[in-house]
Amino acid sequence: xxxxxxxxxxxxxxxxxxxxxxxxxxxxxxxxxxxxxxxxxxxxxxxxxxxxxxxxxxxxxxxxxxxxxxxxxxxxxxxxxxxxxxxxxxxxxxxxxxxxxxxxxxxxxxxxxxxxxxxxxxxxxxxxxxxxxxxxxxxxxxxxxxxxxxxxxxxxxxxxxxxxxxxxxxxxxxxxxxxxxxxxxxxxxxxxxxxxxxxxxxxxxxxxxxxxxxxxxxxxxxxxxxxxxxxxxxxxxxxxxxxxxxxxxxxxxxxxxxxxxxxxxxxxxxxxxxxxxxxxxxxxxxxxxxxxxxxxxxxxxxxxxxxxxxxxxxxxxxxxxxxxxxxxxxxxxxxxxxxxxxxxxxxxxxxxxxxxxxxxxxxxxxxxxxxxxxxxxxxxxxxxxxxxxxxxxxxxxx
Amino acid sequence: xxxxxxxxxxxxxxxxxxxxxxxxxxxxxxxxxxxxxxxxxxxxxxxxxxxxxxxxxxxxxxxxxxxxxxxxxxxxxxxxxxxxxxxxxxxxxxxxxxxxxxxxxxxxxxxxxxxxxxxxxxxxxxxxxxxxxxxxxxxxxxxxxxxxxxxxxxxxxxxxxxxxxxxxxxxxxxxxxxxxxxxxxxxxxxxxxxxxxxxxxxxxxxxxxxxxxxxxxxxxxxxxxxxxxxxxxxxxxxxxxxxxxxxxxxxxxxxxxxxxxxxxxxxxxxxxxxxxxxxxxxxxxxxxxxxxxxxxxxxxxxxxxxxxxxxxxxxxxxxxxxxxxxxxxxxxxxxxxxxxxxxxxxxxxxxxxxxxxxxxxxxxxxxxxxxxxxxxxxxxxxxxxxxxxxxxxxxxxx
Numbered sequence: 030x031x032x033x034x035x036x037x038x039x040x041x042x043x044x045x046x047x048x049x050x051x052x053x054x055x056x057x058x059x060x061x062x063x064x065x066x067x068x069x070x071x072x073x074x075x076x077x078x079x080x081x082x083x084x085x086x087x088x089x090x091x092x093x094x095x096x097x098x099x100x101x102x103x104x105x106x107x108x109x110x111x112x113x114x115x116x117x118x119x120x121x122x123x124x125x126x127x128x129x130x131x132x133x134x135x136x137x138x139x140x141x142x143x144x145x146x147x148x149x150x151x152x153x154x155x156x157x158x159x160x161x162x163x164x165x166x167x168x169x170x171x172x173x174x175x176x177x178x179x180x181x182x183x184x185x186x187x188x189x190x191x192x193x194x195x196x197x198x199x200x201x202x203x204x205x206x207x208x209x210x211x212x213x214x215x216x217x218x219x220x221x222x223x224x225x226x227x228x229x230x231x232x233x234x235x236x237x238x239x240x241x242x243x244x245x246x247x248x249x250x251x252x253x254x255x256x257x258x259x260x261x262x263x264x265x266x267x268x269x270x271x272x273x274x275x276x277x278x279x280x281x282x283x284x285x286x287x288x289x290x291x292x293x294x295x296x297x298x299x300x301x302x303x304x305x306x307x308x309x310x311x312x313x314x315x316x317x318x319x320x321x322x323x324x325x326x327x328x329x330x331x332x333x334x335x336x337x338x339x340x341x342x343x344x345x346x347x348x349x350x351x352x353x354x355x356x357x358x359x360x361x362x363x364x365x366x367x368x369x370x371x372x373x374x375x376x377x378x379x380x381x382x383x384x385x386x387x388x389x390x391x392x393x394x395x396x397x398x399x400x401x402x403x404x405x406x407x408x409x410x411x412x413x414x415x416x417x418x419x420x421x422x423x424x425x426x427x
Numbered sequence: 428x429x430x431x432x433x434x435x436x437x438x439x440x441x442x443x444x445x446x447x448x449x450x451x452x453x454x455x456x457x458x459x460x461x462x463x464x465x466x467x468x469x470x471x472x473x474x475x476x477x478x479x480x481x482x483x484x485x486x487x488x489x490x491x492x493x494x495x496x497x498x499x500x501x502x503x504x505x506x507x508x509x510x511x512x513x514x515x516x517x518x519x520x521x522x523x524x525x526x527x528x529x530x531x532x533x534x535x536x537x538x539x540x541x542x543x544x545x546x547x548x549x550x551x552x553x554x555x556x557x558x559x560x561x562x563x564x565x566x567x568x569x570x571x572x573x574x575x576x577x578x579x580x581x582x583x584x585x586x587x588x589x590x591x592x593x594x595x596x597x598x599x600x601x602x603x604x605x606x607x608x609x610x611x612x613x614x615x616x617x618x619x620x621x622x623x624x625x626x627x628x629x630x631x632x633x634x635x636x637x638x639x640x641x642x643x644x645x646x647x648x649x650x651x652x653x654x655x656x657x658x659x660x661x662x663x664x665x666x667x668x669x670x671x672x673x674x675x676x677x678x679x680x681x682x683x684x685x686x687x688x689x690x691x692x693x694x695x696x697x698x699x700x701x702x703x704x705x706x707x708x709x710x711x712x713x714x715x716x717x718x719x720x721x722x723x724x725x726x727x728x729x730x731x732x733x734x735x736x737x738x739x740x741x742x743x744x745x746x747x748x749x750x751x752x753x754x755x756x757x758x759x760x761x762x763x764x765x766x767x768x769x770x771x772x773x774x775x776x777x778x779x780x781x782x783x784x785x786x787x788x789x790x791x792x793x794x795x796x797x798x799x800x801x802x803x804x805x806x807x808x809x810x811x812x813x814x815x816x817x818x819x820x821x822x823x824x825x
Contacts, residue, residue, distance in 0.1 A: 062493070065463045095460070095493015217769070217795075218783040219617020361775070371615070375795040375811060377759070379787035385616040389777035397615075397773040402800035402807045409800045409809055413773060 063157050066090050066097075066129040067187040068401075070111075071159075071194055073102040074131050079245025079272035080105045085132055085162075085195040086246070087111040091119035091153070093126035110135065112144040116151045124152035131191050133162040133184075136170040145174045155181040159191030161426040163202035169427050189400035189414045192422060193368045197246065197347035200367065203425045205418075207337050208347040210368040211357060212243050213385060217375055220382030221354060228260045229378075235406035236372040238268040243370060245272045249299065249345035253356040254281040264292075264351070276345050280331055280356055284310035286319070293318040299343060301336045303329075330355075333363035358387040361395065367418040369397060373409040461555050464488050464495075464527040465585040466799075468509075469557075469592055471500040472529050477643025477670035478503045483530055483560075483593040484644070485509040489517035489551070491524035508533065510542040514549045522550035529589050531560040531582075534568040543572045553579040557589030559824040561600035567825050587798035587812045590820060591766045595644065595745035598765065601823045603816075605735050606745040608766040609755055610641055611783060615773055618780030619752060626658045627776075633804035634770040636666040641768060643670045647697065647743035651754040652679040662690075662749070674743050678729055678754055682708035684717070691716040697741060699734045701727075728753075731761035756785040759793065765816040767795060771807040 074088030081087075081103050088102040089111035101114025112130050116123055128134075134144035134156070148156060161169050161184065172182050192199055197208040214231040215221050223229050232240075244250050250264045257279055265274035277298040279286055284306045292298040299320045302311070311321045322339045325332040340348060350360050360366050396416040403410055472486030479485075479501050486500040487509035499512025510532050514521055526532075532542035532554070546554060559567050559582065570580050590597055595606040612629040613619050621627050630638075642648050648662045655677055663672035675696040677684055682704045690696040691712070698717050700709070701724045709719045720737045723730040738746060748758055758764050794814040801808055 062463065065460065092493070095490070215617075217617065217793075219613075219615065223787065373809075374790070375797060376790040376793055377784040377786070377788040379784045380782055381787065384778055384782070386775040386777045388775070389621065389779065390775040392772070392774040395615075395774055399773060399802040399805065399807050402802050402809065404797040404800050407797065409797050411771075411800070411807055 061186075063129070063183070063186045066092055066127075067131065067157060067159060068190065069097075070100070070102075070129050070131045071187065071190050073100060074111065074194055075239075075242050077102055077104050078242035079266060079269060082106060082246075083198075085198040087130065087132050089115040089128060089130040091115045091123045091126050091128055093119075093122060098122050098126060107140045110141055110144050113141065113147055116147055116153070119151075125154045127155040127157060128153045129157045131159060131194060133158050133160065133167055133169075133171045134175070135162065135164070135167050136174055137164075137166040143171075145171050148175060149178050149180065153180060155183070157183045157186055159186055159188040160184065160423070163199050163422070163426060165202070187401075188423070189398065189419065190412065192419060193370075193400055193412055193414055196367050196418075197248075199422050200418075201346060203422060205421055205425075207341045207345075208247070208368075209337060209350060209360065209366045210243060210247060210348070210370065211350045211360060211366050212240055212370045212372075213352060213357060214240070214372045214374070215385055216378045216382065217373060218377045218379065218382070219385045220378035221352060221385055222259075222383040223378045224381045225383055226259055227383075231374045231376070232372045232408045233374070233406055234268070236374075236408040236410060239405065239410060240370075240372065241266045241268045241272075243349050244275050245269060247275050247347045247349040249278045249340055249348040250275040251278040251280065251348050251350045251356070253353055254279055254285050255355070256351070256353040257281075257286070259353075262351070275349065278340065278345065278348065280336070282306065282326070282329065282331060284314065284321070286314060288313055288317055290317075299340060299345065301331055301339070303331060330359055333359050333365045337365055354383055354385065354387050357385065361386070361390055362388065364394075364396070364415075364417070367415050368400075369413040369415075371411040371413075373411065375407070461527070461581070461584045464490055464525075465529065465555060465557060466588065467495075468498070468500075468527050468529045469585065469588050471498060472509065472592055473637075473640055475500055475502050476640035477664060477667060480504060480644075481596075483596040485528065485530050487513040487526060487528040489513045489521045489524050489526055491517075491520065496520050496524060505538045508539055508542050511539065511545055514545055514551070517549075523552045525553040525555060526551045527555045529557060529592060531556050531558065531565055531567075531569045532573070533560065533562070533565050534572055535562075535564040541569075543569050546573060547576050547578070551578060553581070555581045555584055557584055557586040558582065558821070561597050561820070561824060563600070585799075586821070587796065587817065588810065590817060591768075591798055591810055591812055594765050594816075595646075597820050598816075599744060601820060603819055603823075605739045605743075606645070606766075607735060607748060607758065607764045608641060608645060608746070608768065609748045609758060609764050610638055610768045610770075611750060611755060612638070612770045612772070613783055614776045614780065615771060616775045616777065616780065617783045618776035619750060619755075619783055620657075620781040621776045622779045623781055624657050625781075629772045629774070630770045630806045631772070631804055632666070634772075634806040634808060637803065637808060638768075638770065639664045639666045639670075641747050642673050643667060645673050645745045645747040647676045647738055647746045648673040649676040649678065649746050649748045649754070651751055652677055652683050653753070654749070654751040655679075655684070657751075660749070673747065676738065676743065676746065678734070680704065680724070680727065680729060682712065682719070684712060686711055686715055688715075697738060697743065699729055699737070701729060728757055731757050731763045735763055752781055752783065752785050755783065759784070759788055760786065762792075762794070762813075762815070765813050766798075767811040767813075769809040769811075771809065773805070 070088035074086040091099040099115040099118030266272040397413040400412040468486035472484040489497040497513040497516030664670040795811040
């Protein structure tokens with residue numbers, strides 16, 4: 030579906046070692062300037078996490094002669110689109126410039142007029158996007174309309190990061206089922222806790238704010254009962270302004286969840302349990318407000334694929350999995366995940382720490398592809414996309 | 428020493444959430460465009476690893492209106508400086524442009540004329556550098572000369588990555604002693620081997636090429652005897668063209684190193700051992716060509732600070748430490764390290780794997796600051812700088 034990634038703004042020098050052979054050594058410096066601007070637009074788009082559903086998160090920049098003339102993001106469902114904000118800010122100077130936008134501009138009238146019309150009328154000379162829009166009213170139509178008017182459109186820049194930005198939107202529009210994202214805070218040596226049963230605040234506030242943005246774009250946030258007991262997490266989005274928290278989901282094979290807890294009566298929580306969990310506990314938890322779902326098990330672990338399907342039936346069609354190790358490993362081994370975000374802190378927990386994975390998973394079986402890596406206020410954020418999910422989505426974007 | 432990091436090329440928009448609040452979510456997108464160009468110049472500079480000693484590695488770009496008009500790097504000792512190559516490629520069009528260079532332009536005549544003269548005569552309007560040049564003939568003089576001619580100079584962009592690029596150069600010019608860099612290839616879950624005694628090729632070729640560049644800029648490359656036995660590594664720079672390999676250094680407390688090995692007669696290897704190692708083994712190894720150095724020990728581990736000092740006495744004043752776990756941990760615990768490069772592969776070795784660290788080290792004690800993170804051909808490269816080293820260097824750059 031993608032054009033080869035072309036970069037018109039940075040002419041390659043004719044030095045003996047071509048720029049293409051310059052490899053990046055600790056930063057994204059090897060990337061092209063198109064990637065820099067799309068990255069920035071993606072970062073912008075994340076600002077509205079939790080406020081645009083069912084619309085996707087979108088960010089946009091207008092750039093001319095190396096200057097950002099306008100930038101914006103879709104801030105709230107029903108309000109202006111990112112392209113529109115960026116173009117308006119740029120004004121007349123947008124003429125002949127490049128529009129960087131994290132998703133194909135829309136070609137249809139919804140709450141707002143089609144963005145392609147605005148792009149065309151503003152005289153933009155080139156549009157750079159990571160992917161097409163999977164919405165059947167767009168999916169390639171926006172690009173065709175722009176190209177028919179002589180506007181150059183380059184597709185495929187930073188597509189992995191853009192897919193992670195709107196994973197649930199892509200999967201649902203393309204009929205690919207629920208979206209599952211894994212989120213892990215860990216040390217430099219891959220430990221998620223300093224020892225078993227210990228709760229540790231591993232990363233700094235900025236990384237945690239990002240974790241809350243991840244929560245905000247998922248309908249459910251899932252943990253194991255051990256993590257619930259150890260961490261007493263709130264699983265909310267308190268570091269963001271006015272964003273509804275996701276539905277707490279706890280995997281709890283023998284229904285140890287307490288009979289009184291704010292999630293029961295206020296957050297429509299779901300408890301995933303086994304077929305042989307005690308019935309009287311189920312009845313008590315249901316009375317207290319929980320939705321209890323019994324799933325098949327193998328080797329005393331709940332069937333992950335079935336659990337995710339059951340959640341979807343209950344309206345939770347995107348899930349952020351926050352651990353602990355056993356839960357994380359079960360999703361990885363089942364191959365039921367689309368994206369993964371690791372938040373890494375510069376500390377070592379050593380051999381007593383609890384490792385990220387409770388089993389070895391080879392590169393092929395893991396099927397994970399790095400999408401991005403960056404330093405964020407003292408921590409590093411690394412994102413990965415499932416190769417399987419990536420292929421399924423890109424194959425369907427015509 | 429540094430000006431506050433200013434960014435004149437990207438005007439901040441007046442949107443409600445200022446651009447400063449846009450946080451990066453998986454790539455370096457939150458960074459400013461100055462950082463993009465300095466990152467690129469740093470990546471360029473690395474291309475010549477092993478070929479410029481005793482000169483530093485330097486890369487440069489000339490940018491105007493968002494276009495790279497010329498770029499270059501110092502390719503070999505005695506040949507043109509990076510600034511000179513970039514300016515020559517840009518030609519007349521450099522006038523009014525910005526020169527990005529990874530080190531303060533030189534103000535003195537060496538093998539080539541002073542770069543500042545060329546920068547001034549080419550009409551560049553602005554110069555962006557990460558740090559001053561610690562060479563006493565430069566250290567601030569280059570910047571003063573440029574500013575006296577009305578050229579704007581911004582200092583401090585990506586200084587951590589620039590310090591890592593030339594750690595040995597900075598430390599030796601400033602009288603801060605030998606440079607020690609730790610290099611670790613590991614899995615997503617922080618494992619350096621799938622089990623004890625197992626050799627694993629963890630990362631791909633491009634990450635390994637970078638590891639060879641790290642070897643090329645160090646005079647010695649150090650491993651423990653266990654890693655020698657398990658991995659039979661070559662510790663050379665075979666993925667680079669015509670670069671001399673560093674001196675192999677093996678920590679070998681009881682002198683188990685074999686009596687015949689190519690390193691003995693061809694690579695002037697150094698064996699660091701304990702005071703009570705068998706004398707007849709020492710005599711045999713010395714006859715075979717090794718330099719054997721006895722160091723003090725505590726808890727049967729060699730004193731790391733003493734070992735590094737002894738290496739310096741033998742002309743090995745920069746060392747790349749390549750493991751294994753015990754060796755890595757001993758350098759970290761001794762606080763004897765300046766930079767750290769982690770090469771991370773998308774695979775999980777699980778609980779049977781050998782972890783990166785054999786002891787917990789808290790954030791304060793580790794004193795590590797992330798310098799960069801990026802995706803490189805299927806792996807992630809993360810670099811860290813020692814807070815202590817960083818402060819010592821920046822304090823001395825006037």
